Amino acid sequence: MSELTKTDPNSTANLDLDTPESQIETYLHHRAAPQPEERTYLDANELVLNMGPQHPSTHGVLRVILKLDGEKVLGTECIIGYLHRGVEKIAENRTYTMFNPYVDRMDYVAAVSNGLGYCEAVEKLLNIEAPPRAQYIRVILAELNRLASHMLWLGTHALDIGAITPLFYTFRDREEILKIFEKYCGARLTTHAFRIGGCLYETYDGFEQDVMKFVKFVRPKIDEYEALLTTNRIWVERTKGVGVISAADAIDLGVTGPVLRASGVQWDLRKAQPYSGYEKFEFEIPTGTNGDTYDRYIVRIAEMHQSLRIIEQAVAGIPEGPIMGKVPKVMKPPVGEIYHSIEAPKGELGYFIVSDGSTQPYRVRVRPPSFVNLQALDKMVQGALVADVVAVIGTIDIVLGEVDR
Amino acid sequence: MQDFLNYIQHSSQTPGEAGNFAWATIYILIIFTGISVAVIAMNWLERKVLAHMQVRLGPMRVGPHGLLQPIADALKLLIKEDIMPSEADRLVFWLAPVTVVITAFTVFIVIPFGPTHAVTDMNIGILFMLGVSSLGVLGIIMAGWASNSHYPLLGALRSSSQMVSYEIAMGMAVISAVLMTTLTSDGVGTLSMIQIVQSQDKQQTWFLFRMFPFGFLAFFIFAVAMVAETNRAPFDLPEAESELVAGFHTEYSGFRWSLFFLAEYAAMLAVSSIAVTLWLGGWMRPFPHWMAGVGWDAFFSFFPAATFLILALLALIGTVRMPKHPAFKIQKGGLGLFALVLCGIGILLLVPAVKDRIQDIYWFVAKVSVFMYAYIWYRGTFPRYRFDQLMKLGWKVMIPMGIAVLIVVAAAPAFNFVW
Numbered sequence: 001m002s003e004l005t006k007t008d009p010n011s012t013a014n015l016d017l018d019t020p021e022s023q024i025e026t027y028l029h030h031r032a033a034p035q036p037e038e039r040t041y042l043d044a045n046e047l048v049l050n051m052g053p054q055h056p057s058t059h060g061v062l063r064v065i066l067k068l069d070g071e072k073v074l075g076t077e078c079i080i081g082y083l084h085r086g087v088e089k090i091a092e093n094r095t096y097t098m099f100n101p102y103v104d105r106m107d108y109v110a111a112v113s114n115g116l117g118y119c120e121a122v123e124k125l126l127n128i129e130a131p132p133r134a135q136y137i138r139v140i141l142a143e144l145n146r147l148a149s150h151m152l153w154l155g156t157h158a159l160d161i162g163a164i165t166p167l168f169y170t171f172r173d174r175e176e177i178l179k180i181f182e183k184y185c186g187a188r189l190t191t192h193a194f195r196i197g198g199c200l201y202e203t204y205d206g207f208e209q210d211v212m213k214f215v216k217f218v219r220p221k222i223d224e225y226e227a228l229l230t231t232n233r234i235w236v237e238r239t240k241g242v243g244v245i246s247a248a249d250a251i252d253l254g255v256t257g258p259v260l261r262a263s264g265v266q267w268d269l270r271k272a273q274p275y276s277g278y279e280k281f282e283f284e285i286p287t288g289t290n291g292d293t294y295d296r297y298i299v300r301i302a303e304m305h306q307s308l309r310i311i312e313q314a315v316a317g318i319p320e321g322p323i324m325g326k327v328p329k330v331m332k333p334p335v336g337e338i339y340h341s342i343e344a345p346k347g348e349l350g351y352f353i354v355s356d357g358s359t360q361p362y363r364v365r366v367r368p369p370s371f372v373n374l375q376a377l378d379k380m381v382q383g384a385l386v387a388d389v390v391a392v393i394g395t396i397d398i399v400l401g402e403v404d405r
Numbered sequence: 406m407q408d409f410l411n412y413i414q415h416s417s418q419t420p421g422e423a424g425n426f427a428w429a430t431i432y433i434l435i436i437f438t439g440i441s442v443a444v445i446a447m448n449w450l451e452r453k454v455l456a457h458m459q460v461r462l463g464p465m466r467v468g469p470h471g472l473l474q475p476i477a478d479a480l481k482l483l484i485k486e487d488i489m490p491s492e493a494d495r496l497v498f499w500l501a502p503v504t505v506v507i508t509a510f511t512v513f514i515v516i517p518f519g520p521t522h523a524v525t526d527m528n529i530g531i532l533f534m535l536g537v538s539s540l541g542v543l544g545i546i547m548a549g550w551a552s553n554s555h556y557p558l559l560g561a562l563r564s565s566s567q568m569v570s571y572e573i574a575m576g577m578a579v580i581s582a583v584l585m586t587t588l589t590s591d592g593v594g595t596l597s598m599i600q601i602v603q604s605q606d607k608q609q610t611w612f613l614f615r616m617f618p619f620g621f622l623a624f625f626i627f628a629v630a631m632v633a634e635t636n637r638a639p640f641d642l643p644e645a646e647s648e649l650v651a652g653f654h655t656e657y658s659g660f661r662w663s664l665f666f667l668a669e670y671a672a673m674l675a676v677s678s679i680a681v682t683l684w685l686g687g688w689m690r691p692f693p694h695w696m697a698g699v700g701w702d703a704f705f706s707f708f709p710a711a712t713f714l715i716l717a718l719l720a721l722i723g724t725v726r727m728p729k730h731p732a733f734k735i736q737k738g739g740l741g742l743f744a745l746v747l748c749g750i751g752i753l754l755l756v757p758a759v760k761d762r763i764q765d766i767y768w769f770v771a772k773v774s775v776f777m778y779a780y781i782w783y784r785g786t787f788p789r790y791r792f793d794q795l796m797k798l799g800w801k802v803m804i805p806m807g808i809a810v811l812i813v814v815a816a817a818p819a820f821n822f823v824w
Binding site for chain 2: 011047051055056070071158162163164165167168169172221228229234235237238357385386387388
C-alpha cells in the first residue's frame with residue numbers, strides 16, 4: 001500500500017501543502033470524505049487511484065485522480081495541462097493570417113471546424129464576408145469533418161467499453177474523408193483548408209462526385225456500426241443510465257454540443273445563430289431524453305446522418321463565383337473585440353478576439369467545447385464504478401489538444 | 406520404441422491405469438509439447454482471425470503471412486529484462502505465474518484425447534479437473550497482491566470474485582452432465598472422464614442433445630461460465646485494458662508475463678476440453694451410430710489426412726499468389742516449405758497404422774478448436790461487461806438456471822421420465 005492509504009485520511013498534518021499534489025489530496029479529502037455514518041464498508045480506507053496521464057483510455061494525457069471505495073467512485077479530480085502549448089499566447093505574437101494554421105492543432109481531429117471558427121471570427125472583426133461559393137465549400141468540408149470526428153469518437157468510445165471491432169470499421173471509413181481532404185488541400189489532419197475571407201483553393205475536378213460517392217458509401221457503413229452496437233445487449237447495459245446529466249445541470253455547467261442535446265435541449269448553433277450560410281440547409285437537431293451515455297451515442301449517430309443530408313444539399317446547390325472575398329493585403333482590424341462561435345463536432349467552439357488596431361491580435365481567447373464539457377465528468381461519475389469513468393470520458397468526446405491548448 | 410508402438414496400438418488402458426510410468430512420462434511430454442504448440446498456433450490464429458474480422462491483415466512481416474510471429478514474440482519475451490518492482494513481495498511475485506502455469510497444465514493429466522490417450526484415468530477425473538483448474542485463481546490473487554500496486558490489486562479482486570461466482574454455475578452444469586451418465590441400462594454413473602464419454606457412446610447420443618433442452622441448457626451455462634472462468638472477452642474484466650491497464654499482470658514483464666499468457670491459453674484449452682468431453686462426445690466421430698458400418702468408418706477415417714492436405718493446398722495457393730518480386734523470395738520459399746510439411750503430415754496420416762490410431766485425437770482436437778474459434782469470435786464482437794452486471798448475470802441468471810436444470814435432470818429419471 002502506498003503512503004496515501006496508510007495515513008489517516010482526515011489528517012493533513014504530514015502533507016506538504018506547497019506541492020500541487022498535496023493540494024489535490026487535501027481538496028479530495030475535504031470534499032469527498034464521507035460523513036461518519038456513511039463511512040465506507042467495514043470502515044476501510046478509501047483507495048486513491050491515479051488514472052493517467054499515461055493510461056490507455058484517457059484519450060491522450062488527461063489525468064484523473066479517482067477516490068474509490070472498492071470499485072465505487074467517491075470523487076474525481078481532473079488534472080489537465082500535459083499538452084499545454086500556449087496557443088492563445090502564441091496568437092499575440094503572430095499576425096492574423098499567421099495564426100490561422102495554429103488553430104488546427106487544437107482539436108486535431110476536427111481541424112476544419114477550428115479553422116472555420118477562427119476565419120469567421122476574424123472576418124467578423126474585419127467586417128467582411130466570404131463569398132457564397134466559399135461558404136458552401138466550407139460547409140461541405142466542415143460537415144465531412146464532423147463525420148470524421150464522430151467516427152473517431154465512436155471507434156475509441158466503443159474500444160473503451162471493450163468492443164474492439166468498431167474502431168477498425170470507423171477508421172476504414174474515416175480514411176475516405178481524409179482522402180478527400182488530402183485531394184482538396186494536400187493535408188489529411190491539420191488541413192488549414194480556409195483562409196480569412198474565403199478559401200485559398202478552388203475545388204479540384206471531380207470534388208462533387210467524390211463527395212457524393214462518399215455519401216453513398218458511408219450510409220450503409222453507419223448502419224453497420226449500428227448493427228454491432230445499438231441493440232447489442234452488453235452495449236445497452238453498459239451505456240443506458242450511465243453518466244446521466246440533467247438538462248439543468250448541463251446548462252449550468254456550460255456543456256454544449258451532443259452532450260447537451262442528449263439531455264433534451266435542442267440547442268445547435270447552426271440553427272440558433274446560423275453562420276456560413278447554414279440557414280439555407282434543411283436538417284434536424286437530434287435530441288435525446290435521458291442524458292445518459294446511450295442517448296449521446298444515439299444523438300451522435302443521428303447527427304452523422306444529418307451531416308450527410310447537409311452535404312448532399314450543399315453539393316447540389318453549390319454556386320459558381322469567386323472563392324475569396326475582398327481582403328486587405330495587410331490585415332489591420334479596427335480597435336474592438338469580437339466573440340464568434342460555431343457548432344464544432346464537440347460543441348460550441350468560440351473565439352474571443354481583441355484587436356488593438358495592429359496587425360497582431362491583442363488577445364485571443366478560445367472557448368473550447370472539450371474543456372468546458374470535461375467539467376461535467378465529476379457530476380456524471382458520482383457513485384458510478386471505475387468502468388463507468390472510462391465510458392464517461394469516452395462519451396464526453398474530449399481531445400486533449402483542445403482541452404490544454 | 407517397438408515396445409511403445411505395440412503398447413499404443415494394442416493397449417486398452419491409459420498408461421496411468423496400467424501403472425506404466427515410463428509411457429505415462431512420455432505422454433506427459435507429448436501433451437506438454439502439444440499444448441505449447443497449440444498455444445503458439447492459437448496466438449497466431451487469434452491475431453489473424455481477429456484481424457480479418459476487423460478489415461486488416463494482421464501480422465504479415467515475420468515469416469510468410471506472419472507465421473513466425475509468435476516465435477519471434479516468444480524470443481523477444483525471453484530476452485527481455487526481468488523487472489521486479491522494488492515494492493513487490495518478491496517470493497509471492499515469483500510464485501504467482503508459476504502457480505498459474507502449473508495449475509493450467511496439471512488439468513491435462515485427466516483429459517482423454519481417446520479411450521486410451523490420456524495420462525491417466527482417475528475415477529474422480531472431473532472433480533480433479535474442476536479442483537485443479539480453480540486453483541488458478543490463487544495465482545491471480547497472488548499476482549495482484551504481490552505487485553503492490555493499485556491496478557493489479559483491483560484486477561485480482563475482480564478476478565477472484567468473478568471466478569468464484571461462475572464456478573458455482575459451472576459446477577451445477579457439470580453435475581447435471583454427470584447425472585446423465587446414469588441414464589444407461591445398468592444405471593451406474595461415473596466421474597471418470599473416459600467413462601463419461603463411453604456413457605455417451607452407450608446412450609448413442611451426445612449429452613448436448615440428451616433430455617433436450619436441458620442438456621443443451623447445461624452446456625450453455627458451462628459455455629458462458631467457462632469464458633468467465635478464463636477471463637476472456639466479454640468477461641475480461643480482470644485485465645480490462647481500457648480500465649485497469651493490464652489488470653493483475655500490469656507489473657509483470659518478459660518471461661513472467663509470458664507465463665501468464667501461456668497459462669491463459671492453456672486454461673482456455675482445458676475448459677474447452679471439459680466441455681467437449683461432457684457434452685460433445687469427446688473423441689467420438691460425428692454420428693458413430695447413425696452412420697455406422699465399415700464404409701462410414703473408412704469415410705471418416707480420411708478426415709485427418711484430408712484436413713492437412715487441404716491446409717497444404719491453401720498454403721500452396723498462397724505461395725503461388727505471392728507477389729513476384731525478388732524481395733518475396735524467402736517468404737515464398739518459407740510458405741512453400743510449410744505447404745510441403747503440411748502435405749507430409751497429411752500423407753503420414755494416410756498410413757493405416759497411424760490413420761486408425763489418430764482418429765480419436767483428431768476428432769477431439771477438432772471439437773476443441775471450434776471452441777477456440779468461438780473465443781476469438783466473442784472477442785471480436787462483444788463489448789465488455791461491467792463488474793456489477795457480470796455479478797448479476799452470474800448470481801441471478803446463471804446459478805438459478807443451473808439449479809433448475811440440475812433439479813430436472815436429477816428428478817426426471819426418478820419418475821422414469823427420460824427422453
